[in-house]
Amino acid sequence: MKHDPLELVVQDIAEEMAQALDRGRVADYIPDLASVSSDHFGIAIVDMEGRSFVAGDAQMQFSVQSITKVFALTMALGAVGDGLWKRVGREPSGSAFNSIVQLEWEQGIPRNPFINAGAIVVSDILLASHEPSAVIAEFLRFMRMLTGDDTIVIDEQVARSECETGNRNVALASYMRAFGNIHHPVEKTLGVYFNQCSLSMNCHQLALAGRFLMAGGINPDTGLSVVTPGRARRILALMMTCGHYDGSGEFAFRVGLPGKSGVGGGILAIVPHVASIAVWSPGLNERGNSQLGTLALERLVQRTGWSVFEPN
Amino acid sequence: MKHDPLELVVQDIAEEMAQALDRGRVADYIPDLASVSSDHFGIAIVDMEGRSFVAGDAQMQFSVQSITKVFALTMALGAVGDGLWKRVGREPSGSAFNSIVQLEWEQGIPRNPFINAGAIVVSDILLASHEPSAVIAEFLRFMRMLTGDDTIVIDEQVARSECETGNRNVALASYMRAFGNIHHPVEKTLGVYFNQCSLSMNCHQLALAGRFLMAGGINPDTGLSVVTPGRARRILALMMTCGHYDGSGEFAFRVGLPGKSGVGGGILAIVPHVASIAVWSPGLNERGNSQLGTLALERLVQRTGWSVFEPN
């Protein structure tokens, strides 16, 4: 940040976003998402000094959805190490989040862990020989540890809806199972996946959860390592190239930060060694990423110079 | 850089690369590239203080090829501004550098300016109402200005070979012309493109040419602005997400710097506000990017902590 106190910056941004007219389109594939108003906007920044700056609906719970893919990947890398990359690629997909075309061309190996197919493989890895409920409990403990907040829960109503409408994900999982890249029964693997996606958080909690990625792998609350610095760096690289589905190039172009979006309208963005940022606004752009969330991050980076491509 | 004097670092890297056994495969689609030995390796770093650190074959000329796409894009943005983005996208392609499939799906709009189709549109924009020879002369002046070196030339033998073997590029250009996205006769547009690609430089010159991207758009020789800071930042973002064809994710994962590779075996990588780096080794990996060039940059980043995702 160059000139502005961050309090003022987040306030300004929240005010501008409140007045935005083109707010995108709220996801409507499940009632729990469709019923959220596109009027909401929240932002939270947590910095290396442990300070928090919040504005708007930063304390309102929303469905974290695909942003959980970052945390599930972190857990799975902790469990199986870089062997994970034999089952998932590291390249942008060049297609929509739920495309099945690429899976046929690449024989069941998803392009990266942040598209649905890749995240389902990550769920399958986490499942190992456990029951889905045990894996989800472990995932929840992980998220509570990262945030230092034991109130974080999974929205079971959302999880049920995801499960009921999840035919495309059943298709993806079954298809990968046909290629041998899903090792457990599809319903178990998807049990993990659907519950993980249904995590409920607010912007402040999400920014707190992202701190280890800001801080070279260290959880600032405990000083303990969540991942090695090298792994933190590589997760950020994946967020930069693959974190916004087929809008990842555009996000890098406009914002210049590693980030991960979710269909609930949230985005987690990381300024290495500086800040962990969460924004939320439910309306999505045509690529499925938060319309105002992206705009807010663009404004923030303009005011602070926080782009990783900014030479100062 | 943390501990090592850069002289030592580049020397170490050059020595390690000299002994590497798996050197990739030299491009063989034209004799001028096929005849280059994969034994070569060069590295050059120019920093913000204007110091140069070179090792290996850093003074040996090589065919810059697709790395010129960064400079041509810079020129074209200077000429027509962001209107350029109506004719070229900003997303990773998810496919090979010369794929024509995506062009059919997206009605003649290439995914980004760093795949062949996108760079051909950029050539078409540069052509405007001029003759190809005038555009190439202008391009050469631009490159000489960026490097402060008037000895830089285009290898006309390479240009002729490119032209003779360029049927895929004729196909790409003709196809886009059918969609109205190439405005000039295909042979003129490709005249610009083939000559531009045939630029000959050495590592040191290439690192010098990249300085304006390191320095927020300023040419350090003159203190004058080549592009605005915002545009420099956005070009770097494109290099990060799209600079290595369908290996861009892997390069970001391993190296963590914005970079652009060429089929001649060169890579230009930028550490914002810190360094402009050029490496060269003719052997390519399976994605068409320099095998040892990538490895050398990975080593460099390990030694220096220069990844943009490194939190310190």
Next chain:
Amino acid sequence: MKHDPLELVVQDIAEEMAQALDRGRVADYIPDLASVSSDHFGIAIVDMEGRSFVAGDAQMQFSVQSITKVFALTMALGAVGDGLWKRVGREPSGSAFNSIVQLEWEQGIPRNPFINAGAIVVSDILLASHEPSAVIAEFLRFMRMLTGDDTIVIDEQVARSECETGNRNVALASYMRAFGNIHHPVEKTLGVYFNQCSLSMNCHQLALAGRFLMAGGINPDTGLSVVTPGRARRILALMMTCGHYDGSGEFAFRVGLPGKSGVGGGILAIVPHVASIAVWSPGLNERGNSQLGTLALERLVQRTGWSVFEPN
């Protein structure tokens, strides 16, 4: 037929096939198919006069597999009429029998009823509000009626194996359900599909079952109409253009008859108003169609002049 008595022709063909060296490759995705020897070859011809000509293993049971798609389509057209074509196309697919790519491009509408996806929609139509077991019982009655043979059964061991290894078909069905083109739970629809495919018949029975297509829709045993003449004609047209997956063009080119193949090695081919022909040999060519079955039909047509494209 021009010169040869058919007894002699089928005998000659069976002898030639017995000595063929390149017998293709037996399907191995389920044990019940993998364990069948590629040494087998059978042929049966039933003509308009009700005469039967058989040779080789014409009385040996084999898994009818995809040839059942012709009969299931016939039943479904009887049930819902041409409204069926709103949910299934009538074009060759230009891709493999189990490709999912086309489904994404065409939004869940399979290209034709003879690729897996299309046949699964047909199963879903047959299911209507019934239980899978009732639909299968009805299908079996239909096949027994067509052949006049009550011994025809479904191989339940094969059905179980199909179900266990059917992940690709689960993927296809789930994917189409996501687009709203499968109306029932995927496991019920596939329950019908897997059982239908597991029908067990011999060549003679299969040729008998095909008689209504030879005879303008009339069952010769009863003189009653199975389908209208126009519908019989249109089913034959579909067999011609789509009956051999991505080898349909080749089959038409070599044999010139409407036909339908199955992965068990059977082929049903129809000479309108002349003959219903079934051949069987388990080894498949690279397109998944019976290697010797195709060759045998080519020989038969050469001897008889039965191609629909033959001008006499």
Next chain:
Amino acid sequence: MKHDPLELVVQDIAEEMAQALDRGRVADYIPDLASVSSDHFGIAIVDMEGRSFVAGDAQMQFSVQSITKVFALTMALGAVGDGLWKRVGREPSGSAFNSIVQLEWEQGIPRNPFINAGAIVVSDILLASHEPSAVIAEFLRFMRMLTGDDTIVIDEQVARSECETGNRNVALASYMRAFGNIHHPVEKTLGVYFNQCSLSMNCHQLALAGRFLMAGGINPDTGLSVVTPGRARRILALMMTCGHYDGSGEFAFRVGLPGKSGVGGGILAIVPHVASIAVWSPGLNERGNSQLGTLALERLVQRTGWSVFEPN
């Protein structure tokens, strides 16, 4: 034909077509096609006895376009025999007439000789070591011989327009040349192709030209063989499975005859040993085939029972 004298049938059909409201959309990519009124309809039938039955605008010249692919294929098979099939496939494409996607997947080998890419390869084969003008002269002689009509010419205005707007075809040819499947300079090969497509005929002439396919390869005027009976049969098979681009399945389903359409609105259809039929109406359906031409053939087959799938 069952009941109706053919004079009456063609007259009835012409009258019905004159009153049709949905006449499709005239091709507009070149002025010479765009300026033709969709009001036109013509039909001509030539039978084995040499009788001609014509109605409507059967004597009006139109641009034969892709229907010439049948005749060019015939010539090329005569020149190089079945070796032609090493360079062109025999399967329906499952995609549009000018798609380039499949060429990338199948490494420059077009799926069949009746899509543009395949026909361009056929032109390249005809070119051999000759000049385009000599090949076109030979092609014209062939067409005049088949019809017994020396007035048949190529519309040079159309040929020029095709050439000027032929960027997609340049793309296809250049792309295949990159794969080594076009042996001559693209402009020469396309010189043949564009001129061939610009052949001008009327329905009666076209029906006459198709007689050798009706008559087992024999030219009825001379009694001499144009192709062997087997080759005639195989060309008809290709017309059945590939003659209407991505509407071939639909044409077979509705009409049940081997046919070939052109973007000028013509269709040639063959009833083996019975009739050669040409229809023409410039308005096209969404697959690029004549809207009323298809309907007229459907009516004709309903009245005559001429479908090859009709059992009597």
